[in-house]
Amino acid sequence: MWLLRTDRAELVYFPRNFDAEGGYAILSHTWDETGEQTFQDVRNIGEQCKRAGRNPRDDPRLSPKIRECCRLAEKHGFRWAWADSCCIDKTSSSELSESINSMFRWYSDAEECYAYLADVPGGSNLHAPDSAFRKSRWHTRGWTLQELIAPASVRFYSCDWEELGNRADLAELLADITGIALKIFTRETRPSEYSVCMRMSWASQRQTTRLEDEAYCLMGLFDVSMPTNYGEGEKAFIRLQHEIMRRDPDLSLFAWGYRLPCGDLSEHGIALSPGDDPGATWGCLLASSPRGFDLAVSYTPHLGMNASQPYPPHSEEQGATGAGPATVPFGHIELPRISITTYGIKLRLPVFEADGVTVAVLLCEDYDDNHLGLFISPGPPRSDPTRPRYYAGCQYRIGQASGAYLARLVSLGNDLKNLQFNGKPVEATWRTIYVVPSPPDGESSSATTAQLTINCVPCGPFRLPHWLVSRFLALGFTVTQTEWDERAGPVTRFIIHNPAKAENIYLDLGICRLSSTARWSKVTMFSRDDFKESKDVTRAHSCKKHHIDSWNARSKVFPDSTSDADRSVRLTFTPCKASPRTSKLVVHMELMGRVYEDVLREANMTNAFPSLDALEKSTQLGSPVHAPVSALLSDLFGLIRRFHPRLGRCLHMLAILLPLILYLHRRRRLQPLQLWRILQSFRTGYLRC
Known part of the structure; x- marks a missing residue:
């Protein structure tokens, strides 16, 4: 277990967590969307400051969150502190797996837990119906569930590190926010005293960045251990349930x-x-x-x-086994x-x-x-x-x-x-x-895209993007494809069904032989709870309403009536750039309305179905998949800076400028002279280094 020295923010390794004399404080927080300082980042800062004779905790490059956590722990008399962002070497799969399996115990053994709520200002009324504390992202994340339950003592801090209260004093408010039993927060009962279903319900509204973490963050709550395997998807949650069944016939x-x-x-x-x-x-x-x-x-x-x-x-009833079912079930x-x-x-x-x-x-x-x-x-x-x-x-x-x-x-x-x-x-x-x-x-949901045949025909009339299907699956929907031939032409229906929410979306795509093989489409949405027998789920289409080329910019909102604020879907069709010699159209869907917005918000996927304009802008700005490459380059430049500071700073500046130059060149078509001036500015900056 790696711990931070609270007086210097330096990492020190302990074979066992109780080897840290005086105990340790532990940080609970939500990760910033821009990322957190890693184990390697903090070690590099510590090594450079050690050579320069400086205190790493005072280095401006150190994350303010880590610095303030160390200061607070030192103020409370603790020599050691732990934070998941920088105290786990995530480049080591064995260390990562060991840490995840040990995390519940590490939080349980901590002397104090500091819950840092970055989106809650100091001095606010925590109990107000719409308070920032009630709405804090910290209450919605999967990993913070065990961080709320496991420690003996939890103190909450605002974005400016003002103490908001402790778990015992805020027990009723926390029970109202999280749906967790009040006695858990007052330590009158333990998690193991509640049924498996009850404990699962505490996590049902929480989200994790990685799908596998839906299972991994619950291992400690059910006192099970299992190897981590990022990439296995929903199989991780299946494995978790297998481990639970081996321990308890609940x-x-x-x-x-x-x-x-x-x-x-x-x-x-x-x-x-x-x-x-x-x-x-x-x-x-x-x-x-x-x-x-x-x-x-x-x-x-x-x-x-x-x-x-x-x-x-x-016991007196057990003796009446022969008395019949009225006495003994x-x-x-x-x-x-x-x-x-x-x-x-x-x-x-x-x-x-x-x-x-x-x-x-x-x-x-x-x-x-x-x-x-x-x-x-x-x-x-x-x-x-x-x-x-x-x-x-x-x-x-x-x-x-x-x-x-x-x-x-x-x-x-x-x-x-x-x-x-x-x-x-x-x-x-x-x-x-x-x-x-x-x-x-x-037949699992992860194999759904392979089962859909609409994209397997090179000259087919429609294409349904796999990424769109995958986002429906991530929301808990199933997607199945059916086909039939009407008198007016062939029809393909996609049944998009959410069993948990009882929500249904029928997407129909067809060819109309009655109108020179025109392509048509429609969407029907309904729920089990508000289903009416007259609901239009027929297979037939209206040439006037559903022919795609008759829509403005090949885009249409369903249902036609604007009175339904609960559910609506915008269908948009664009030419398939991958098949320019065909008339194939690509389907794009936007989910709108109160019900779908709630589903997206609960899954932390509010931007999962963007408008076509927003989608095109995001592809022009580049993809976030390059972030791991940038992190790798950052680590490489840090290593170079250790042995050749000027060269390291030069490469670091180039790594920052190069994507900007390429972006400007692509968007504004920079002339060679303009590119030369930018490079000259870079050269001047390098000489100043």
Whole structure:
């Protein structure tokens, strides 16, 4: 573990964190969008100052955040401090993996944690409804969750390092902001006393820069360890759930997704479709991210006497095994078991069948004491008949609507001994089943672009960019392609569906033979919660409304009415520059309206669907993918400066000027004489160095 000397901001290595005498303070913060000073940056500053006989902490090149953290820790009597930005050598994959697996413990063992909120001014009213403290980015990041929970003491500081308060004094406010139980902040309870689902829900609204960090930032919260592998994508979260299952048979891990209400479903206009295949992508047991865990669900066996109906029951009830289901649920006392096999997740739990569907009882309850069941649907016939394998979920329809939805959960009433389903009593018995945990690689969301065939035809009429599809996937949508041939011409429909939000976007692309093979398109948006039977999801098109060439600049907002402020999509089509000899059009989509803005904001992707003008400007200004190259050059120049200061400064100036010169040349077409003058100015600057 690398620690900073608080009096000099120099890095010192300790084999064990408790080897640092007097303990250490630890920094919690959100990284600046422009980046943070790295391990190498701080070491280089320290080495240069050591040779020059200066204190590195006073060097102007040192990050003010690191400097003030060291000063504050020294003021509080600590000789050592830790910050994730500069105390981990991220060029070493083994050190990075060790640090990520140890981070929860490091925060737990710290004497004091300083939570620096760069977007909160000093002297502000923290409790105001729209206060900067409530809106702080710090409350929305994945890594700061464990940094809020793990330390024994957390102090909050404003952008100018004014103390705002401590976690104990602000416990009620923090519980209101984060949705985390108040007793966690007052240390009356520990995270392990809450169900897996409950802990997942604390992270459901938080974002991480890297997809894999959605899993890695939660390892300490569930007391699991696993190797880090950046590049594996959503598989990291699947691995995390596997590790959780190995430690704890808490069935609330599966309590995510949409829940149908208790009682007669027909009264809600709901009709189950048990014969429909839920699909390998939507109907798997494990979640692809924490975002689906929006239910506050407890695992009944872990609640003990705090449960509305403790399970296992009291000792006097356990002796009444032969008294029937009215006394002992499910016929006899048994606890659920979970095993991970190559055939699927092996579960031992109560199961019942009713109205053509199969439901597994999760032994979980919500705040209203409603018990939850998990729909399971038979898998493909090729599975072993001696070991039935299921998908999770059951499709259902609303009224006469043509669209189908996936429900994972259903409320079974608040009496564990007399469960109710669809308005009727049911009896569950203990069974062993296998459930498909996650989609195979070829059917996962990461393989969606490979499954879309629209871009595989060189002379096809349309092209749907892969980056656009990838951004829908990052928001939790699935994208599937269907095709059919109408009398008026061929049609391709993209069904863009978000199971967690129950949002649907139908993008139709077609050729109209009735009007000289004109190309047409339309978009239909709807939600499960506001779906109307009259909603237009028909496959037909209107030549007057939907022909692309009739739109102004080939751009149109759907729906046509401007009264729908909740959901709207702007479609824009441009010629495909990669196929200039064809008439192929490239699809561009902008999501607008309150609902889509909320979805984008929750995922920290507010600029994921920019306007076409903004997209063109961003490509002209260059891509951020060159940032790692710039960082590498910066480290190289720092090394050169150690041995040849003048040459290092010269190269550093050139690295800054060269992209600017190239940009100006591309945008303004600089003449050779103008380029020569710029280089002469650079030469003058070098001589002054």
